[in-house]
Amino acid sequence: MIVQERMAVYINSLDTGNGPFLDALQRQALQDEVPIIRQDMQSFLKVLLAVHQPKKILEVGTAVGFSALLMADHTSEECQITTIEKYEKRIPAAKENFKKAGRENRITLLEGDALEIMKGLNESYDMIFMDAAKGQYIHFLPDALRLLRTGGVLVSDNVLQDGDIIESHYAVERRNRTIYKRMREYLYVLKHTDGLLTSIVPVGDGAAVTVKQKDTICL
Numbered sequence: 001m002i003v004q005e006r007m008a009v010y011i012n013s014l015d016t017g018n019g020p021f022l023d024a025l026q027r028q029a030l031q032d033e034v035p036i037i038r039q040d041m042q043s044f045l046k047v048l049l050a051v052h053q054p055k056k057i058l059e060v061g062t063a064v065g066f067s068a069l070l071m072a073d074h075t076s077e078e079c080q081i082t083t084i085e086k087y088e089k090r091i092p093a094a095k096e097n098f099k100k101a102g103r104e105n106r107i108t109l110l111e112g113d114a115l116e117i118m119k120g121l122n123e124s125y126d127m128i129f130m131d132a133a134k135g136q137y138i139h140f141l142p143d144a145l146r147l148l149r150t151g152g153v154l155v156s157d158n159v160l161q162d163g164d165i166i167e168s169h170y171a172v173e174r175r176n177r178t179i180y181k182r183m184r185e186y187l188y189v190l191k192h193t194d195g196l197l198t199s200i201v202p203v204g205d206g207a208a209v210t211v212k213q214k215d216t217i218c219l
């Protein structure tokens with residue numbers, strides 16, 4: 001937890017939820033230990049959607065479809081969401097949830113590794129929600145920036161890694177060190193690349209919100 005636990009409990013206590021379907025899906029996901037966006041991150045994302053009003057969203061990391069459905073609920077009917085998932089067990093569950101929620105017409109699930117799938121995409125997106133394997137964000141970035149329109153917003157979740165990000169390399173468990181190194185590099189690139197404007201926000205497990213301000217970004 002990157003914010004004080006009591007603070008997080010207080011903030012979450014003010015939350016009014018996401019309606020019966022998504023609230024039930026969230027409970028089920030937590031019970032099944034499926035990682036989905038945290039409650040305060042959900043609120044933050046809803047506000048970003050209301051401000052930015054995207055018409056085309058690309059999500060990297062569907063899990064069982066919770067955040068894709070949340071984004072569908074908080075965008076206009078004309079907004080199309082494409083979401084990518086590689087874990088075979090979660091794909092049928094996500095599809096079923098899109099069907100049950102009556103959102104099949106607005107959400108398209110692409111099955112496979114996002115690294116490969118993104119290379120084959122050529123459309124332009126108003127928003128990209130990055131919520132997959134943290135160690136791969138740096139590898140997803142070139143294609144994410146190619147696919148994001150100028151003025152578009154890249155939202156990257158879980159960037160502060162439960163606080164590990166500020167620890168010394170040696171204080172981080174050995175098995176997490178590669179992810180730690182790559183995430184620090186990712187955040188550095190987001191903050192230091194010409195044409196990218198980024199704010200790193202301690203919400204949920206840390207979110208980076210990046211606006212692409214130039215047509216061409218040289219990484």
Ligand SMILES: C[S@@+](CC[C@H](N)C(=O)[O-])C[C@H]1O[C@@H](n2cnc3c(N)ncnc32)[C@H](O)[C@@H]1O
Pocket residue numbers: 035036037060061062063064065066067068084085086087090112113114115131132133136
């Ligand atoms: C944190 S979960 C996504 C949660 C979801 N966005 C939500 O909030 O409801 C991350 C998901 O990304 C998937 N994933 C990780 N690396 C991936 C990759 N390279 N390509 C596609 N999916 C990936 C995992 O299988 C996992 O289901």
